[in-house]
Amino acid sequence: xxxxxxxxxxxxxxxxxxxxxxxxxxxxxxxxxxxxxxxxxxxxxxxxxxxxxxxxxxxxxxxxxxxxxxxxxxxxxxxxxxxxxxxxxxxxxxxxxxxxxxxxxxxxxxx
Amino acid sequence: xxxxxxxxxxxxxxxxxxxxxxxxxxxxxxxxxxxxxxxxxxxxxxxxxxxxxxxxxxxxxxxxxxxxxxxxxxxxxxxxxxxxxxxxxxxxxxxxxxxxxxxxxxxxxxxxxxx
Numbered sequence: 001x002x003x004x005x006x007x008x009x010x011x012x013x014x015x016x017x018x019x020x021x022x023x024x025x026x027x028x029x030x031x032x033x034x035x036x037x038x039x040x041x042x043x044x045x046x047x048x049x050x051x052x053x054x055x056x057x058x059x060x061x062x063x064x065x066x067x068x069x070x071x072x073x074x075x076x077x078x079x080x081x082x083x084x085x086x087x088x089x090x091x092x093x094x095x096x097x098x099x100x101x102x103x104x105x106x107x108x109x110x111x
Numbered sequence: 112x113x114x115x116x117x118x119x120x121x122x123x124x125x126x127x128x129x130x131x132x133x134x135x136x137x138x139x140x141x142x143x144x145x146x147x148x149x150x151x152x153x154x155x156x157x158x159x160x161x162x163x164x165x166x167x168x169x170x171x172x173x174x175x176x177x178x179x180x181x182x183x184x185x186x187x188x189x190x191x192x193x194x195x196x197x198x199x200x201x202x203x204x205x206x207x208x209x210x211x212x213x214x215x216x217x218x219x220x221x222x223x224x225x226x
Contacts, residue, residue: 101154
């Protein structure tokens with residue numbers, strides 16, 4: 001089983017749609033969680049950290065369920081510019097940067 | 112702030128040659144940097160942790176004699192792919208911890224093509 005699993009997609013959605021991505025992780029000792037966005041042939045860029053209580057940043061909402069070991073990302077009112085690959089990232093060590101990346105979920109927002 | 116610069120962005124070389132990739136933290140000091148590799152449609156895989164003033168720590172399955180890492184200063188880490196072969200063709204990305212935050216900042220990546 002992969003340490004961080006994501007549905008690779010692609011998710012093809014119309015502009016304005018709401019789309020949700022899920023991610024599961026296998027290491028119950030994982031400490032911190034993130035969603036990164038990666039555009040084609042570019043480096044990953046931090047979209048948002050994921051907190052236990054859930055957090056929101058504009059159209060983006062992230063949730064963490066430690067008991068079930070999954071993380072979610074909700075994107076509301078999708079824009080064409082949201083088209084990218086969304087990477088679920090887990091840091092498995094406290095005080096370290098042992099980041100484990102999921103394979104990413106590809107999103108295409110269609111006009 | 113917390114900008115990581117990586118160079119070159121793209122390199123094409125012949126099989127058997129060595130290629131050096133530089134990773135610089137421009138506006139902060141980084142005692143630790145990380146090197147990742149990403150093959151097409153695959154996830155980023157951590158290759159090694161670069162430690163300023165000491166030896167790098169390599170992940171299982173990564174040949175330290177093939178992927179030489181030098182972290183000679185607080186702002187520069189280099190990855191040298193020695194005797195490159197076509198199977199080494201990949202997207203190499205460095206990163207460094209953002210000061211005061213529990214997140215990594217990534218360089219723009221270097222796309223290596225070995226002919």
